[in-house]
Amino acid sequence: MDIEEQLRSALKREQPPAGFTQRVIDATRGEQAPRLSRQAWAPVVHSHWRAAAAVLMLTVLAGAWSARQIAERREGERARDEVVLALHIAGAKVRYAQTQVHEIGSKHVKESR
Amino acid sequence: MKKSLLLLVIAALALPAAAQQINLDLPGLRDKASEEVTVTLDASMLRLAARFLSDAGDERNVRDIVQKLQGIYVRSYEFDHEGEYDRSAVDRLRSQLGADWKKIVDIRSKLGENSEIYTQSHGDQITGLVIITAEPKELTIVNLVGPIDLDRLADLQGQFGIPKSHMARAGKQ
Numbered sequence: 001m002d003i004e005e006q007l008r009s010a011l012k013r014e015q016p017p018a019g020f021t022q023r024v025i026d027a028t029r030g031e032q033a034p035r036l037s038r039q040a041w042a043p044v045v046h047s048h049w050r051a052a053a054a055v056l057m058l059t060v061l062a063g064a065w066s067a068r069q070i071a072e073r074r075e076g077e078r079a080r081d082e083v084v085l086a087l088h089i090a091g092a093k094v095r096y097a098q099t100q101v102h103e104i105g106s107k108h109v110k111e112s113r
Numbered sequence: 114m115k116k117s118l119l120l121l122v123i124a125a126l127a128l129p130a131a132a133q134q135i136n137l138d139l140p141g142l143r144d145k146a147s148e149e150v151t152v153t154l155d156a157s158m159l160r161l162a163a164r165f166l167s168d169a170g171d172e173r174n175v176r177d178i179v180q181k182l183q184g185i186y187v188r189s190y191e192f193d194h195e196g197e198y199d200r201s202a203v204d205r206l207r208s209q210l211g212a213d214w215k216k217i218v219d220i221r222s223k224l225g226e227n228s229e230i231y232t233q234s235h236g237d238q239i240t241g242l243v244i245i246t247a248e249p250k251e252l253t254i255v256n257l258v259g260p261i262d263l264d265r266l267a268d269l270q271g272q273f274g275i276p277k278s279h280m281a282r283a284g285k286q
Contacts, residue, residue, distance in 0.1 A: 072161075079154060079162035083179055084172070086152040086187045090255045091269035093244045097218045097228050098267055104220075 135209040135243060137188045137254050139202045146190035146198075154185045174269055184258035195225075195249035203227075203247050206254060210243065225249045232263075239263065 143149060154162065159179050166176035179185075192198055210231055218230035226248045233241035242263075244255040257266075 073165075076161045076165040079158045080165040082152045082154055083159065083162040083166070083185060084175055085150070086154070086185045086255070087175055087178060087266065087269055089150070089187055089189060089253065090185075090242075090244060090257060091266050093228065093246055093253065093255060094230065094263055094267040096246075097220060097230055097244075100220045100228065101218060 134184055134186065134241075134258050135206065135256055137186050137206070137256060139188075139205060142188075142190050142198055142202060142252065145192060147193045148191040150187060150189040152185060152187035156183045159183070159185065171269060174265065178262070178265060178269075182257060182259035182261070184256070186256040186258075187254070189253040190251065192250045192252075197250070198252055200247065202252065203245055206243075206245055214241070214243070 159182055163176050163179050166172045166179070168176075190198065207229075214231045214233050216229060216231050218228060220226075220228040227246070229243075229245045231243040231245075232239045239261045240259065242255070242257040242261050244253070246253045
């Protein structure tokens with residue numbers, strides 16, 4: 001068989017098998033766009049939730065720390081004011097006593113002269 | 114055994130400070146007073162307060178005094194009229210002071226302005242101080258717990274920058 005005969009046989013038009021067209025149409029209708037399954041999305045979704053939870057937790061911790069700092073500062077400043085007030089009162093009373101003692105002492109010295 | 118020994122040591126350490134502290138809360142005074150100043154600061158509050166005292170001027174002196182103290186307790190009552198408070202309250206205060214307390218100052222005036230200063234010492238060091246000043250319209254009790262230099266305390270002057278609002282607030286407490 002020469003080459004011309006081989007080509008003619010290979011390119012010879014053939015009828016498709018029965019029901020071929022219908023099968024193609026059915027296959028086209030049934031085909032859907034490729035979708036990622038829930039399991040495929042899970043790592044992406046989980047990592048987002050984890051990041052959000054971490055940010056939320058950090059925000060809460062930072063807020064609590066900041067509130068604690070503010071409360072501690074207020075308490076410290078109040079304690080400082082009270083210390084200063086208390087020592088002011090104590091100092092004034094001791095000074096008054098010292099002055100009285102000195103006055104009484106100097107009176108006695110004058111009288112004895 | 115170790116635990117009970119540790120408790121014993123802690124109790125022994127706490128006892129001297131407790132002995133220097135007296136109960137200043139006398140019933141009845143608060144209700145009659147027109148103005149009241151109440152200061153109750155234990156060792157932890159004093160440490161906290163010391164952190165907020167600056168290095169400048171009087172605040173530095175206050176900080177130096179406070180750093181050694183274990184407690185500051187003040188009650189000061191002002192009354193609208195003379196004789197409005199029961200002077201036996203002072204006796205109740207005195208009765209709390211044991212034999213280890215020494216009266217170093219006792220000033221009595223005809224006008225009824227009396228001042229008493231009691232100290233408790235350990236060696237040459239004053240480790241506790243009680244000041245009682247009883248005037249016709251005012252009663253002030255100060256109790257300092259811990260090592261105190263009286264001269265240094267007397268040198269503290271002025272308002273030390275106490276906010277006026279706080280002074281007013283403390284006065285109304």
